[in-house]
Amino acid sequence: MDWGMDNRVARMFPPATGRSVMLAVDHGYFMGPTRHLEDPKATIAPLLPYADAVAVTRGVLRTSIDPASRTAILLRVSGGATILKEDLSDEAITTSMRDALRLNVSAVALSVFVGSPHEHQSLTNLATLVNAGEDAGMPVMAITAVGKELEKRDARYLALACRVSAEIGARLVKTYYCEGFSKVVEGCPVPIVVAGGPKLDSEEAALELARNAIDEGAKGIDMGRNIWQSPRPVAMLKALRAIVHDGASVRDALALLPPEKAASKARAPSVAA
Numbered sequence: 001m002d003w004g005m006d007n008r009v010a011r012m013f014p015p016a017t018g019r020s021v022m023l024a025v026d027h028g029y030f031m032g033p034t035r036h037l038e039d040p041k042a043t044i045a046p047l048l049p050y051a052d053a054v055a056v057t058r059g060v061l062r063t064s065i066d067p068a069s070r071t072a073i074l075l076r077v078s079g080g081a082t083i084l085k086e087d088l089s090d091e092a093i094t095t096s097m098r099d100a101l102r103l104n105v106s107a108v109a110l111s112v113f114v115g116s117p118h119e120h121q122s123l124t125n126l127a128t129l130v131n132a133g134e135d136a137g138m139p140v141m142a143i144t145a146v147g148k149e150l151e152k153r154d155a156r157y158l159a160l161a162c163r164v165s166a167e168i169g170a171r172l173v174k175t176y177y178c179e180g181f182s183k184v185v186e187g188c189p190v191p192i193v194v195a196g197g198p199k200l201d202s203e204e205a206a207l208e209l210a211r212n213a214i215d216e217g218a219k220g221i222d223m224g225r226n227i228w229q230s231p232r233p234v235a236m237l238k239a240l241r242a243i244v245h246d247g248a249s250v251r252d253a254l255a256l257l258p259p260e261k262a263a264s265k266a267r268a269p270s271v272a273a
């Protein structure tokens with residue numbers, strides 16, 4: 001037994017269900033001040049108590065998250081490219097394991113770009129991070145396919161990316177829901193959580209995505225834009241919790257959302273596009 005590693009995983013995946021609702025707010029590391037995440041502290045604070053874990057960079061962790069929070073931290077440690085570049089795959093490890101330990105995080109996360117110009121670099125970055133993580137008792141999450149790689153959102157591609165990540169030693173994998181998702185889960189020997197991707201047309205669609213992903217074997221969600229770009233983010237997060245932890249149907253989860261008009265009045269207007 002590796003107590004430190006297991007303890008960190010259990011902080012993110014509460015043992016009562018073994019599943020996790022992770023709040024993804026790490027988009028700024030390559031997208032800048034994304035809509036409704038212009039002021040990370042303001043966006044994150046009301047949501048934090050309802051997330052099992054929050055995915056952030058160290059910059060946002062230090063500036064925008066109360067150190068007294070009990071929510072587990074999933075620290076993004078890859079970066080080096082922005083949306084101004086054609087190729088987002090040219091990433092490096094940006095944060096040392098020493099800093100991750102000092103920040104007392106529960107896991108570190110890095111993107112892998114299978115099939116991209118920097119496939120080799122991102123996979124060897126993963127190997128380097130896993131070597132450091134195994135030494136430190138720190139779980140590593142591989143994040144498959146962000147940005148343009150999302151165009152390849154099909155089961156064969158995602159199964160390849162997830163399996164390769166697990167083979168290199170990732171303890172957890174984050175990927176995207178797709179048709180035939182259960183094949184992705186079957187081929188991956190470590191737990192998978194799903195991202196939401198860009199804001200969907202409705203909250204119902206995002207809840208459906210979560211329901212289907214869990215039914216097909218995901219161990220949780222790591223969702224961002226479909227929560228904090230919703231007109232009622234806290235209610236949306238609670239509805240997702242009901243799906244992930246309580247087995248709620250999409251219909252039952254939808255019933256937890258307050259009327260949209262009342263919710264959007266309460267929300268401060270956004271300044272960025």
Ligand code: 5RP
Pocket residue numbers: 024025026027055143146195196197198222223224225226
């Ligand atoms: C950004 C990420 C996000 O954490 C991931 O895409 C989940 O967020 P969303 O649900 O908004 O897609 O890796 O780099």
